[in-house]
Amino acid sequence: MHRGSCLCGKITFRVEGELAPPDACHCSRCRKxxxxxxxxxxxxxxxxxxxxxxxxxxxSSSEKVRRGFCSVCGSSLFFDPPHRDWIAIAMGAFDGATNTRLALHIFVADKGDYYEIADGLPQNAR
Structure with missing residues (x-):
């Protein structure tokens, strides 16, 4: 089981079972x-x-996705495509070790110009 919360602690969550390897999305909407x-x-x-x-x-950041955040502290927590059976949870919201490692970068064609991706992981343009 993995536990997490927002910055102020008004929202807490737990995930039963292991976590999938995370990805890093560099699209302009995720960055904003x-x-x-x-x-x-x-x-x-x-x-x-x-x-x-x-x-x-x-x-609702698009017709297909909504993003969840804390109304008190503003912590970005969730990426939810309601038509899917999964939800994405921000890695930074977990308390303690997640026992995962970043697996890939997505939407790298949209990444900010102020940083480089140099960790050797796969990179998908979209």
Whole structure:
């Protein structure tokens, strides 16, 4: 089991089972939502349990995706395509070790010009 929370602690969550290797999304929407690239892991929705969900606010960033954040502290927590059976959770929101390693970079064609990706992991333009 893995636990996490927002910065102020109004939202806590737990994920049952192991976490999938995370990816880092460099698209402009993820960068604006998180302040940099968005590293996240995909979890089956039935394995995520949220407490304080009354503090989760959702922003529909496109017709296919909504993004969840804390209404008190603003922490970026979730990337949710409602039509899918999974939700992505921000890696930085987990408390303690996740026992994962970043697997790949996506949307690198949109990355910011202020940094380089030099970790040797696969990079997908989209």
């Amino acid at each position: 939502h998180s302040g940099h690239y968005f590293a996240s892991t995909e979890v089956a929705k039935d394995r995520l349990f949220v407490e304080g969900d009354e503090f989760v606010r959702w922003y």
